[in-house]
Amino acid sequence: xxxxxxxxxxxxxxxxxxxxxxxxxxxxxxxxxxxxxxxxxxxxxxxxxxxxxxxxxxxxxxxxxxxxxxxxxxxxxxxxxxxxxxxxxxxxxxxxxxxxxxxxxxxxxxxxxxxxxxxxxxxxxxxxxxxxxxxxxxxxxxxxxxxxxxxxxxxxxxxxxxxxxxxxxxxxxxxxxxxxxxxxxxxxxxxxxxxxxxxxxxxxxxxxxxxxxxxxxxxxxxxxxxxxxxxxxxxxxxxxxxxxxxxxxxxxxxxxxxxxxxxxxxxxxxxxxxxxxxxxxxxxxxxxxxxxxxxxxxxxxxxxxxxxxxxxxxxxxxxx
Numbered sequence: 001x002x003x004x005x006x007x008x009x010x011x012x013x014x015x016x017x018x019x020x021x022x023x024x025x026x027x028x029x030x031x032x033x034x035x036x037x038x039x040x041x042x043x044x045x046x047x048x049x050x051x052x053x054x055x056x057x058x059x060x061x062x063x064x065x066x067x068x069x070x071x072x073x074x075x076x077x078x079x080x081x082x083x084x085x086x087x088x089x090x091x092x093x094x095x096x097x098x099x100x101x102x103x104x105x106x107x108x109x110x111x112x113x114x115x116x117x118x119x120x121x122x123x124x125x126x127x128x129x130x131x132x133x134x135x136x137x138x139x140x141x142x143x144x145x146x147x148x149x150x151x152x153x154x155x156x157x158x159x160x161x162x163x164x165x166x167x168x169x170x171x172x173x174x175x176x177x178x179x180x181x182x183x184x185x186x187x188x189x190x191x192x193x194x195x196x197x198x199x200x201x202x203x204x205x206x207x208x209x210x211x212x213x214x215x216x217x218x219x220x221x222x223x224x225x226x227x228x229x230x231x232x233x234x235x236x237x238x239x240x241x242x243x244x245x246x247x248x249x250x251x252x253x254x255x256x257x258x259x260x261x262x263x264x265x266x267x268x269x270x271x272x273x274x275x276x277x278x279x280x281x282x283x284x285x286x287x288x289x290x291x292x293x294x295x296x297x298x299x300x301x302x303x304x305x306x307x308x309x310x311x312x313x314x315x316x317x318x319x320x
Contacts, residue, residue, distance in 0.1 A: 030077075030078045030180070031078070031080075031087065031091075031180060032180075033179060033180045033181040034088075034091065034180035034181055034183070036181055036236065037181070037229070037232050037233045037236050038232050038235060038236045038239070039232065039261075040228060040231075040232055040257045040260035040261040041261050043231065043232045043235040043236065043239075043253075043257050044254065044257045044258065044261060046235050046236070046238075046239035047235050047238075047239075047245075047250065047253055047254060047257065049239070050235075050238055050239065050242070050243065050244060050245060050250075051164075051242055051243075051244045052244050053163055053164075053214075053215075053244040053245055053246050053247070054163060054164040054166075054167060054244050055162065055163065055214040055215070055246075056161055056162045056163070056166040056203075056214055057166075058207040058212065059203075059205065059206040059207045059208070059212040060158055060161045060162070060166070060203075061206055061207070061208070062207055063166070066157055066158075069157070069161055069165065069166070069173055070157050070161075070165075070173045070174065070176070070177040071170070071173070071174050071177060073085075074086075074117070074151075074178065075174065075177075075178055076117075077174060077175065077178045081118070081119065081120060082117070082118035082120065082121050083117040083118050084151075084178040084180075084183070085117075085151050086114075086117065086118040086121060086122055086123050087118075087121075087180070088151045088180065088183045088184070088185050089123040089126065089139070089149070089151070089185055090107075090121060090123050091180070091185075092128065092184065092185035093123060093126030093127060093128055093139060093149070093185060094126060094127045094128070094129065095126055095127055096123045096125075096126040097110075097123070097124050097125040097126060098110025098111075098113070098114070098121055098122065098123065098124065099113050099124065100113065100124055101113075107120075107121055110122065110124075122141070123139075123141065124140070124141045125138075125139055125140050125141065126139045127139065128149050128185055128186075128187070130186055130187040130190065131184060131186065131222060131226045131229070131230075132152075132184075132186045132187055132190040132191075132194075132222040132223060132226065133187050133190050133222070133223055134223050134225060134226075135187060137149055137187050137188075147188045148187075148188050149185055149186070149187070149188060150185070150186060150187075150188040150191040150192075151183050151184070151185055151186075152183065152184050152185075152186045152191045152194065153177070153182055153183060154182050154183070154184060154230070154233050154234055154237055155176075155182055155198070155234055155237045155238060155243070156194070156195070156196040156197065156198075157176075157177060157196070158196035158203050159196050159197070159198050159202075159203055160173075160176055160241070160243065161203070162203035162214040162215075163214060163243055163244055163245060163246065164241075164242075164243050164244050165241075165243075168241075172241065176237075176241055179237070179240070181233070181236060181237055181240060182233075182237045184233075190222070193220070194220045195220070197217060197219050197220040198219055198220075198234070198245070198246070198249045199219045199220070199221060199231070199234065199249050199252040199253055199256070200218070200219035200246070200248040200249045200251070200252040201214075201215035201216060201217055201218075201219055201246050201248050201249055202215075202216055202217030202218070202219060202220070203215070203216070204216040204217055214246070215246040215248060215249075219248070219249070219252065224265055224266070224267055225265065227256060227260075227265060227266035227267070228256070228257075228260035228265060228266045231253050231256045231257050231260065231266060232257065232260070234253065235253055235257070
């Protein structure tokens with residue numbers, strides 16, 4: 001009965017909201033949404049078309065945090081008898097083993113041997129080539145081992161809440177929390193390090209302590225070789241749910257995607273590194289940007305003066 005109720009919630013039209021998902025993904029099966037990542041060029045276009053940021057007036061703890069806003073973790077929103085976490089592990093792990101029997105067992109052999117949340121397709125072990133760190137992580141299901149591989153919300157749930165999801169209905173929030181487009185199996189420590197951050201800012205603090213900020217911190221990025229894919233997926237999710245972004249995140253994504261679209265790897269610029277560092281120290285994006293520009297100008301001036309000094313230095317006669 002619970003699965004039927006959830007499926008009805010997912011299929012029910014959301015009052016006052018446009019259909020969730022980009023037009024290209026409208027006819028795509030739910031489990032295939034993870035493949036609907038925009039190219040860098042298309043992501044730039046989508047980024048330019050996002051609405052203005054809609055900051056949450058209070059911290060998400062006021063409404064029950066994760067469960068209060070987005071429901072229980074890894075709900076079976078498509079009603080196929082398997083929770084979202086196992087579906088993403090099966091998608092992202094190499095050689096997933098669906099049985100506790102010796103040897104590698106495929107989905108068919110593991111049918112009926114799984115946990116209650118996914119009786120026919122529980123992933124018991126596998127290997128992750130982690131996109132965030134570039135490392136290889138062995139996964140073994142278990143109370144003390146499962147956390148080595150975690151399923152990350154590319155656009156974190158608290159970030160969604162902070163920039164617009166606080167105004168969404170329950171159906172849309174449930175979809176966003178379980179959308180394959182917004183989910184990746186990743187190294188557990190990397191996921192914890194990322195926390196609730198976007199590319200340049202992080203929601204932080206609480207209303208209770210008077211420290212709530214929707215765009216504090218200094219943001220987070222994965223390893224450079226995955227930077228382009230990460231930026232494209234982040235914008236793809238934001239576009240699918242018409243999510244507004246803080247200006248600092250827009251700028252960081254625009255800079256990265258512009259480089260990616262030109263054939264680069266989206267590597268961070270000196271100005272962005274400086275901005276992030278100063279923002280972390282000051283907590284304010286405006287002063288951080290001014291400071292970054294100032295430091296960049298100072299650095300340029302130092303280099304120019306050094307070059308002039310070298311040109312003016314008299315050349316000594318070479319000893320024979």
